[in-house]
Structures are given as C-alpha cells and as structure tokens.
Amino acid sequence: MQTNFSPEQLRNPDFKRSNEVLRSCVHCGFCTATCPTYKILGDELDSPRGRIYLMKDMLENERTPDLQTVKHIDRCLSCLSCMTTCPSGVHYMHLIDHARSYINKNYKRPAADRYLRWLLALILPFPTRFRFSLILAKLAKPISPLVPGKRLRAMLALAPKKILPPSLNDDPQVFLSQKPEVKKRVALMTGCAQKVLDTDINDATIRILRRMGCEVVIVKGQGCCGALTHHMGDTDKALQLARANIEAWNNEIEFNGLDAIIINTSGCGTTVKDYGHMFEDTDLAATALKVSKLAKDISEFLVEFDLTPILSSNNLNVVYHSACSLQHGQQIKQSPIKLLERAGFKVSQPSDAHICCGSAGTYNLLQPDISNTLKKLKVKNIEEKSPNIIAAGNIGCMIQISSGTDIPVVHTVELLDWATGGPKPPKLSTLQDMV
Helix, strand or coil, X not given: CCCCCCHHHHCCHHHHHHHHHHXXXXXXXXXXXXXXXXXXXXXXXHCHHHHHHHHHHHHHCCCCCCHHHHHHHHCCCCCCHHHHHCCCCCCHHHHHHHHHXXXXXXXXXXXXXXXXXXXXHHHCCCHHHHHHHHHHHHHHHHHHHHCCCHHHHHHXXXXXXXXXXXXXXXXXXXXXXXXXXXXXXXXXXXXXXXXXXXXXXXXXXXXXXXXXXXXXXXXXXXXXXXXXXXXXCCHHHHHHHHHHHHHHHHHHHHHCCCCEEEECCHHHHHHHCCHHHHCCCCCXXXXXXXXXXXXXXXXXXXXXXXXXXXXXXXXXXXXXXXXXXXXXXXXXXXHHHHHHHHCCCEEECCCCCCCCCCCCCCHHHHCHHHHHHHHHHHHHHHHCCCCCXXXXXXXXXXXXXXXXXXXXXXXXXXXXXXXCCCCCCHHHHHHCCCC
C-alpha cells in the first residue's frame, strides 16, 4: 500500500511504525474471511481491510477523527485473527493500537461513553476497587432490567453470583519446588481482574509448577499488564502500569534471577510479550525487551515438562476453546491441546475455532450487542460437541462463555493440575459420578 506520511510525521515512532505496517498491506482481502465483525455485520468498513483504509486516511492527514471512523474502529475486537490469516505479515495490532491512542487524544466522545471508559480504567486494573465494584453490582443485579443503558446492564449481567475473598497465594512470596532439584525459577504474574474473578487459576498454576520442580516467585510491585487501558486508547495509563511490572520483574531478575515470567491469562501475555515494542524508544527499552523475552504462557512453558497423569479421565470429553490472544496474538495453538491429551482427556475443538467469543477485554461491556451475538455463535458451536467440560486459557473467555451455557468452564491449567495430583476444580463438582 502506498503511503504519504511527511518526514516530520515519520520522526514520531508511532507514525513510523504505522507507515511500516500500512506499506506491508497488499489489499488482498484474505483478512475479511476470518474477521468476526465482518462475518456478522457484512460491512467492508467492519473488516480489517476497511479499517486499514480508515486508519490510513485519519493518521496520514492527522485529521480529527469523525464519527464513522471511530464507530468502525471501536467495533474491532483486536482478536488479531486477521494477523494469522494475512499472507503479507501485516502487523495489524500495532496499527490499531496507534489509531486508538490517536482517537483517545483527538476525539471527544459523548459524555456517557467518556464516563464508562473512565470508570472501567479506574476500576478494572485495581483488584481492591474491582472487588468492591462487584459487590455493588451483585446487589444491583436483581434490578438490572430497570437500569438504563445496554452497557450498564451488560456490566451487571456479568457480575458473578459469588464474590471470592482474596487468595493469600497472590501475596508477594516464594513457593519452593516440591522436587529436591530445582529445575526452573519463575515469576508468576498474578494479574488484576482474574485474581478477583477466579482465585483457583493462580492457585492451580502454583501447585503444578511446584510439582514440576519449579520455584515460583510472586514478585512485589507487579500488577495489571496495561492491556485493558491500552486497548481503550489510554496509552499513558497503559505504559504507567506496564512500567511498574517491568521494574518489579527486572529487580527480581537482577538480584535473584528468573528463567521465565509465567502468565496464565493470554490477553495479558500478548501485551507483556509486546513490552519490547511499547517501550522501544524509552529509557526502559532494553529492560522491557528482556522482560518480553522471558514472558511465557503457562501452556507454552508446561509443554517442556513430563506431565504424568494420576487421574483416570478417559471418560471426560473436553472442548478446548482457543482464546484469540493465545492462538492469534501469541501463535500458540497446539501446546494446550497436547497437554490436555497427555493428561488423559479426550479433546476436541468447536467449528470456527478461530472466531472470537466476543469477550475481548472490555469489548463485551463497550459493544454488548456484537459481543452477545458472537457469544451465542461460540456457545452453539461448543455445545454441538456435547462436552463434559469446556477449557480455555483466558479469564475473559471463561466468563463470557460460562454466561451462555451450563457446561462447566475451567482454565486449562486447572485440568492439568487436577490430572497430575491437584484437587478437583470446584467448578466440576457436578462431574463426581464420571471420574
């Protein structure tokens, strides 16, 4: 694609990167075949190719974003399915991130939209605030049909029935290996929203890592990866949150050493692995790149170990839902399936496994109608397989899918932990007669 950015624009790292991405696009349209929003809306401007034209025009001319451009960019899930499909290697993620940041700085949204985005950025990255907001949402849930606005009703609908107390395992500490010889020393990213919504995931991760011979460190000072605010265009807030993580992990690397930074929320993993790019023109460039290279999804890491199953689980059918941030963002597709099969489960995937479930960070709150349509499609395709269990590697997907089905949804690592000697996930209590 021909571009016409000025020399002055190209001195800006963000514009320079967007120029590189745009020039790699050859207009082939392969991306339209796998784009979830184009699939259900049928509008070229709701496809990656259409959005690329909108972003090119907006950024190249540095014009004030108009309503149409903002609408179609807001509808993008950032599922990155287009990046998997693209034969030219167009790095759509960096382009859409720049466009969203530009919109955030140059477009005045309607008051209700501004307030909701401000509220989400204020609450979601901070576990204490998020837990308190869930308590309020739980109290308000019975009157949700009376609440004005689809977005607020969507927020209340996703509030869990039970608000879990914090897990002591998420406090800064070191968990020793359960094997005499320590194979690896790793840090576990405990996250923000996940450790409020589901404490079992980090607990299971710690158990299985220790069982595999790893020393697990919960590093003081880590927190939200920055993805939630980054994808809403608030780059400054995202970089602030990311910087805290980089400095905390680097301190541990420098003083005690780390073989890996383990991440069990794939949305976070995609962002942490991109820290090198996000900070490449800052004082933290080298450190951020070092952290990015150490980041590993839990499935990506565990596949290197010999997982010997103790549980006889041959009669359990598991449908594995591959989170977009894992299969498209990190290009990790087979490791979770191989691990589940090695653990003794019968594993299948739903049809159209590449299509997003509609969660996508805060997307299900900001675009509830599109999100709900995608959820129904995903649940239908999963239920067609008649599974006993649904497994996924991302908390957002787990919450989204579980809100549309009675089939228990668990994290992949919970099943692996259970199969290799850990406790049965509480979500699977109804399966007591099958094992």
